[in-house]
Amino acid sequence: MKKNVLVAMSIVLSLSFSSSSFADNSSKKADIIFLDNEVEKAVKELRSRSSDEEATKLLKKFNPQGSSSENNTNQIAVNFDDISSNPSYSKRAIQHFKKGGIIYFYGSDIKLSDVESLLGIVVEERPNHKSSDKGAIISSEEEKWQIVGIDPNNPRKPYLRQIKNVVSDKAEPSINLKNHRDIFVQEVMSIVNEAPFKSNDISILDYSSDPNVASKYNITKTIYQNSTKVFYQNVFWILHQNKESDSDPNYDYFYIEHSVETNFYNGARVFSTSSGGSGNTYDIIHSLPYSTDIQRDFAPKSTSSSSVFTVALPWAVQWQFSLNSSASLTSTGSQSTGISKFSWKPTWSQSWLQYPATYKPGTAWASKGSSTAAINLEEYIVYTYDSKTYSDTSTQEVRYYY
Incomplete structure (x- = not known):
């Protein structure tokens, strides 16, 4: 039996369709720093959704803060769509990662190769069937994600999320998610609440x-x-x-x-x-x-x-x-x-x-x-x-x- 391996996996997602307020005492909440100039507007939008059961619970537990905060939280979230126009985001993300902090990149379309280039790491091997590398887990093609979470202690086990927003019974193009920062803030809080990197050894x-x-x-x-x-x-x-x-x-x-x-x-x-x-x-x-x-x-x-x-x-x-x-x-x-x-x-x-x-x-x-x-x-x-x-x-x- 031959034992040397390469694995390829691709993910295809498709959709078809037929048809809270902040508690005043934020010091008791867990902080999440967002490198995003519009995070306060997004949080305000989430506050107005008192009927949204998850958003209401998350805002009672977490304190999303803007990029001006100097809080020493272990995890930050970075708007990847704006990272090229905000060099300070890149610098701060790299510094945070080198210090052992968890990062959640979010945006309309994020490729793992872009995250790797920014942080100077290897998350996933690229397809190369002529390669002599063995035992690697690779994707047959570059997938695009809306959230990529990276733990510096185990960068080869990223947290990957795709997000669909349905408007008028049709899924919006992922590029439109740029206009929904509230969705990204809610999703980052939801993922942090899961604490995925504490239970990565399933x-x-x-x-x-x-x-x-x-x-x-x-x-x-x-x-x-x-x-x-x-x-x-x-x-x-x-x-x-x-x-x-x-x-x-x-x-x-x-x-x-x-x-x-x-x-x-x-x-x-x-x-x-x-x-x-x-x-x-x-x-x-x-x-x-x-x-x-x-x-x-x-x-x-x-x-x-x-x-x-x-x-x-x-x-x-x-x-x-x-x-x-x-x-x-x-x-x-x-x-x-x-x-x-x-x-x-x-x-x-x-x-x-x-x-x-x-x-x-x-x-x-x-x-x-x-x-x-x-x-x-x-x-x-x-x-x-x-x-x-x-x-x-x-x-x-x-x-x-x-």
Whole structure:
């Protein structure tokens, strides 16, 4: 079996649609310094949204301050759209990073290579299939993000977020986010509240004979409706290779743990429109892009109602995950197409799926022993907000070169 590896992963996000005030005692709040001349205006806008549940909670906990502050907070946020026209932002960001401080860059379109150039670091290897570098995790193409968080203690595990704002039932171009500093301030506070770099070492499966050959963490996104936050998703995936049971000279055995954390805000729901759990769904889809590969199994299996789900795959692989309440699951798979699909709906006795929730389905397959193992991961949501129905799709293309 060949062991040297390069991993390629690209993320494609698409959307389709059918249709608080500050507490006076700010000294008790955690400070976040924003290198942004319009942060005070953005905070004022957030204060006016007393009905926005998350914004109100965050403003009670955090104290966003402008760039003139000399506070010694460990984490700052930098407006990347304005960094070229404000050399002081670059200088201050570099100094903060060298002192061991966490930085959150935000803007309409941020590439990791731009962040690397600014800070003088390497976050992610670039595609180069002729390279002799081994063991690197790389993206097949440069993705654009709206927030990139970097911890100097572990710069190769960035926090990545994409943001969509829906106006008149259509997703705005990302460039328009420049006009929504309030969204950026809310998102930075939300991420800091998660404390992602304190929990970057996620507990994962570790079978003695099944090494974790590739992984990607903190692939996040949020959706806003007219600047009101309605949806959050955090994806990580871990690719395992089974070698203990692999005696086939023509195939290599793999399985993937696909974890998807979701939450809704301000009345958005995966809603049941009639009895029996019909209506909105949350779907996770695994597909094998190469016809020479063989789907071995997928899990969890269908159930009319359960809050605990067991993922049992070949080679004695098994894990469980739990939801906050019971849900209906329909699972389908096909060796001929190489596609497995997991559809969660509210049960007949529920009006909507309960959130927050974390789903962890898995798929096992035999990869034709050339040099590439591949699987596509997709998350598809149909939800209701303000009496209208919307849908959203995210896709991660996992490619493992060995």
